[in-house]
Amino acid sequence: MKLTKTLLASTALTVVAGMTFADGHMANEMTIVSWGGAYSNSQQQAYHNPYSEKTGVKIINDESSAEAVAKLRAMNEAGNVTWDVVDVVAADAIRLCDEGLAMEIDFDEQLAPAPDGTSASDDFGDLLVSDCFIPQIVYSTTFGYRTDMVGDTPPTSVCAVFDTDAYPGKRALEKRPINNMEWALLCDGVAKDEVYDVLETDEGQQQALDKLATIKDDVIWWSAGADTPQLLADGEVVMGSTYNGRLFSVIEEQNQPVAMLWDAQVFDLDGWIIPAGLSDERKARALDYIYFATDTQRLADQAKWISYGPARASSAPLVGQHADLGIDMAPHMPTDPENAKNTFLYNYEFWADYRDDIDAKFQAWLAQ
Amino acid sequence: MTDTTQTTGPMMAADGTTLKSSLSRALRRQKLRALLLIAPLLLFVLVTFIAPIADMLFRSVENQIVAETLPRTTEALTDWDGDAGEIPPQSTFEALYQDIFVAQERKLHTRLGSRLNYELTGVSSLFRKSGRRVEDMGEVHQDQFEDLDDFWKDSENWNALMGTDRWLAEQNAWDPKGTAAQPAFQPRVEISALLPETAATFEIFADFVQNEDAENLAKEDPWALVYSALYNDLLLEPDMSGYAGPGSAELLEAMGAVGTFETVDYAAAFEDVDEDWHDIEVWQTIQTYSPAFTSGYFLNAVDMKKSPDGPEMRPENQQLYIKLFIRTLIMSLVITGSCILLGYPVGWILANLPARTANLLMILVLLPFWTSLLVRTSAWKVMLQQQGVINDTLVWLGVVADDSRLALINNQTGTIIAMTHILLPFMILPLYSVMKTIPPTYLRAAKSLGATNWTAFWRVYFPQSVPGIGAGSILVFILSIGYYITPELVGGTTGIFISNRIAYHISSSLNWGLAAALGAILLVVVLGLYWAYDRIVGIDNVKLGG
Numbered sequence: 001m002k003l004t005k006t007l008l009a010s011t012a013l014t015v016v017a018g019m020t021f022a023d024g025h026m027a028n029e030m031t032i033v034s035w036g037g038a039y040s041n042s043q044q045q046a047y048h049n050p051y052s053e054k055t056g057v058k059i060i061n062d063e064s065s066a067e068a069v070a071k072l073r074a075m076n077e078a079g080n081v082t083w084d085v086v087d088v089v090a091a092d093a094i095r096l097c098d099e100g101l102a103m104e105i106d107f108d109e110q111l112a113p114a115p116d117g118t119s120a121s122d123d124f125g126d127l128l129v130s131d132c133f134i135p136q137i138v139y140s141t142t143f144g145y146r147t148d149m150v151g152d153t154p155p156t157s158v159c160a161v162f163d164t165d166a167y168p169g170k171r172a173l174e175k176r177p178i179n180n181m182e183w184a185l186l187c188d189g190v191a192k193d194e195v196y197d198v199l200e201t202d203e204g205q206q207q208a209l210d211k212l213a214t215i216k217d218d219v220i221w222w223s224a225g226a227d228t229p230q231l232l233a234d235g236e237v238v239m240g241s242t243y244n245g246r247l248f249s250v251i252e253e254q255n256q257p258v259a260m261l262w263d264a265q266v267f268d269l270d271g272w273i274i275p276a277g278l279s280d281e282r283k284a285r286a287l288d289y290i291y292f293a294t295d296t297q298r299l300a301d302q303a304k305w306i307s308y309g310p311a312r313a314s315s316a317p318l319v320g321q322h323a324d325l326g327i328d329m330a331p332h333m334p335t336d337p338e339n340a341k342n343t344f345l346y347n348y349e350f351w352a353d354y355r356d357d358i359d360a361k362f363q364a365w366l367a368q
Numbered sequence: 369m370t371d372t373t374q375t376t377g378p379m380m381a382a383d384g385t386t387l388k389s390s391l392s393r394a395l396r397r398q399k400l401r402a403l404l405l406i407a408p409l410l411l412f413v414l415v416t417f418i419a420p421i422a423d424m425l426f427r428s429v430e431n432q433i434v435a436e437t438l439p440r441t442t443e444a445l446t447d448w449d450g451d452a453g454e455i456p457p458q459s460t461f462e463a464l465y466q467d468i469f470v471a472q473e474r475k476l477h478t479r480l481g482s483r484l485n486y487e488l489t490g491v492s493s494l495f496r497k498s499g500r501r502v503e504d505m506g507e508v509h510q511d512q513f514e515d516l517d518d519f520w521k522d523s524e525n526w527n528a529l530m531g532t533d534r535w536l537a538e539q540n541a542w543d544p545k546g547t548a549a550q551p552a553f554q555p556r557v558e559i560s561a562l563l564p565e566t567a568a569t570f571e572i573f574a575d576f577v578q579n580e581d582a583e584n585l586a587k588e589d590p591w592a593l594v595y596s597a598l599y600n601d602l603l604l605e606p607d608m609s610g611y612a613g614p615g616s617a618e619l620l621e622a623m624g625a626v627g628t629f630e631t632v633d634y635a636a637a638f639e640d641v642d643e644d645w646h647d648i649e650v651w652q653t654i655q656t657y658s659p660a661f662t663s664g665y666f667l668n669a670v671d672m673k674k675s676p677d678g679p680e681m682r683p684e685n686q687q688l689y690i691k692l693f694i695r696t697l698i699m700s701l702v703i704t705g706s707c708i709l710l711g712y713p714v715g716w717i718l719a720n721l722p723a724r725t726a727n728l729l730m731i732l733v734l735l736p737f738w739t740s741l742l743v744r745t746s747a748w749k750v751m752l753q754q755q756g757v758i759n760d761t762l763v764w765l766g767v768v769a770d771d772s773r774l775a776l777i778n779n780q781t782g783t784i785i786a787m788t789h790i791l792l793p794f795m796i797l798p799l800y801s802v803m804k805t806i807p808p809t810y811l812r813a814a815k816s817l818g819a820t821n822w823t824a825f826w827r828v829y830f831p832q833s834v835p836g837i838g839a840g841s842i843l844v845f846i847l848s849i850g851y852y853i854t855p856e857l858v859g860g861t862t863g864i865f866i867s868n869r870i871a872y873h874i875s876s877s878l879n880w881g882l883a884a885a886l887g888a889i890l891l892v893v894v895l896g897l898y899w900a901y902d903r904i905v906g907i908d909n910v911k912l913g914g
Contacts, residue, residue, distance in 0.1 A: 100475030
């Protein structure tokens with residue numbers, strides 16, 4: 001039975017090979033998960049390359065951040081976490097931490113202090129929104145518009161989105177209720193600090209949807225951050241919401257006739273978490289990487305490649321010029337005082353509670 | 369061997385066994401060999417395909433999380449009448465305190481919160497808040513024990529009191545830096561009899577510290593919950609006379625003192641955390657979702673919900689899924705139909721042209737087929753958008769005005785066009801392979817007998833090509849029902865399929881139960897349609913190859 005033996009042997013080999021592959025971690029590699037595109041590139045330049053040079057650790061990039069919570073939960077259930085460091089938005093980090101899927105960080109012990117000796121927890125300050133989350137950048141979701149399609153009066157307020165008379169044409173909005181509901185209420189006359197109180201009620205939710213209904217036929221709904229910049233560049237929409245770094249890239253790097261609207265932009269955070277359940281060796285390496293990648297200079301370096309503000313107070317003065325274009329980056333940051341005059345704070349707690357409910361209504365409304 | 373000896377008995381094979389058993393052995397061996405040959409595939413399919421699907425489908429009814437995270441509370445709620453309009457009694461709140469305390473140590477309370485939040489908005493933060501505050505509730509007891517006697521402050525004393533001497537010796541001898549496993553906690557029998565609740569709670573604590581936290585039990589102070597349990601046990605005044613082990617004097621002292629201790633009003637304490645705890649709806653939801661299995665996800669998947677009075681429709685402004693199922697089926701039918709219309713002539717030409725030209729044409733069919741799905745979908749975005757190639761051409765030709773360009777994308781039209789293009793090869797290839805086997809002489813014969821072109825085609829050719837249409841339709845239809853990337857990219861809001869919601873619930877909202885229920889319904893629908901197709905057309909009529 002030579003054939004059977006060969007078969008058995010090869011099956012066994014396949015299984016063994018599969019297992020080694022699934023285990024995946026050679027001695028000196030780590031998998032870092034992020035969002036891809038220009039953002040990952042900025043991390044590659046500012047963090048990964050210098051870290052690999054310094055330590056010889058090979059960094060494998062994975063671009064699954066959009067599904068990080070789902071995947072980490074699945075990995076945790078399977079008992080095989082293959083990621084070492086993960087880049088997520090604050091809301092996801094809070095959720096991961098609450099569910100015990102991310103490791104708690106002792107900020108002052110495990111992160112570098114500022115150059116002047118300020119402890120890490122003071123340096124990050126209010127941005128430490130969760131015990132597991134090491135903020136990296138602050139970003140904003142805001143509107144960009146085509147300068148050549150808005151006539152002589154470029155929009156100055158976010159409510160221009162709802163004004164189809166003054167600004168005819170399509171708009172791009174994200175295909176989810178978060179942010180859109182807030183903007184709708186703001187433009188329907190609700191005061192900024194009452195938005196979430198109104199949105200808690202059924203009537204308030206209906207009010208927001210009714211306001212959105214006034215432009216429903218003029219909206220192209222996007223689900224990937226790159227959609228709006230593309231739609232703007234194609235001239236498909238007159239204005240659209242997206243992340244400020246994407247707009248920066250369209251405006252400054254690609255020279256499109258697009259301008260940015262800094263009004264009621266939604267301020268949010270993005271940063272690292274370390275998955276819970278890593279082996280001691282991998283945990284030590286992940287912590288070492290985090291210590292390196294979130295020190296003052298490194299966070300300031302990232303701003304050379306993308307217009308997101310560094311999360312450390314001590315990094316802000318170090319923000320310099322764009323690595324290729326040579327323009328000053330500070331005025332393009334969401335944290336720049338000129339831009340941050342009228343920001344809107346995203347309420348994590350509210351959306352943790354109301355997301356399921358409002359999303360059901362929003363999607364049913366969309367499908368009507 | 370000579371034949372004379374074997375004339376009457378059964379026929380024998382060369383090795384002396386009966387021919388029958390020899391034959392069946394050979395057959396068995398053959399079967400075994402065949403089985404071994406397919407074994408790797410079988411294993412592969414079982415492990416990577418069937419098992420995950422079964423597991424996923426199981427999630428659509430599974431609901432253990434409520435009873436597992438809140439075991440005492442759900443137990444206490446079994447006798448509670450939710451319709452009576454009163455919140456549960458104090459004892460239920462105490463059970464809730466104990467459950468949430470353990471759950472927050474295990475970090476399960478937020479998972480439960482998210483689970484129940486699917487049913488009742490606001491529960492998510494209710495649990496998160498409560499998790500942060502339960503420790504304070506128990507500290508009332510802890511502080512009083514510690515004020516009474518320093519004995520209660522020390523983890524060593526607790527370990528000596530709760531564990532057996534042998535375990536204690538092992539634990540103290542254990543080297544936390546060494547490779548040996550931490551000796552598993554063993555409860556002291558006398559204490560378990562005297563202080564049952566304390567012993568049970570301490571065991572949970574010890575198990576958590578040793579196994580989940582992987583910390584040294586000798587160094588960890590007990591949870592506040594253990595003090596609350598001790599308080600409860602001592603209030604019952606157990607008979608201490610027979611106990612002379614470690615801590616007996618302190619236990620007696622504490623038993624004398626607990627009567628004067630400040631008590632905790634758990635109901636008030638939870639109301640203090642959030643007044644929603646005194647909302648009947650919260651308790652009704654916990655009670656409704658206590659059983660280990662639930663039809664809740666399936667009801668949700670057909671726009672219904674579970675209420676204390678049984679299933680009912682969701683409010684009009686939340687109904688979505690039935691609409692999406694119907695839309696998915698109708699659009700898949702339309703896509704299948706347009707694939708037949710476009711693919712049939714192509715298949716016919718391919719089958720009837722000389723081989724050289726046919727091969728060239730075949731490459732034109734296959735090239736897009738080999739191109740990445742994403743590339744083709746993105747290409748359609750460029751083509752169909754309002755400032756896109758097609759609209760530009762139409763404006764240039766003067767067919768449409770510049771300010772009324774056609775909306776060809778981000779709606780149903782976009783989905784139908786893009787998916788028809790993407791799935792077309794799945795229609796052409798089976799059609800071609802069937803048409804190739806239809807002898808052209810039949811058509812000629814029909815015509816020579818006086819049939820018109822149409823009659824010859826319709827009465828002679830077409831019936832023979834039906835198996836190809838059947839195969840192509842089944843392929844295209846079933847593939848399109850499950851599509852989600854293309855509709856997501858070009859479908860806008862009116863052109864998305866049910867699969868887009870499944871993907872959303874799996875990767876964004878993390879409502880895996882609902883996703884599983886939607887998936888299960890989709891699976892049943894597909895199997896049902898397959899069955900109907902078999903009854904009407906007959907699955908034997910489907911031909912995928914020559």
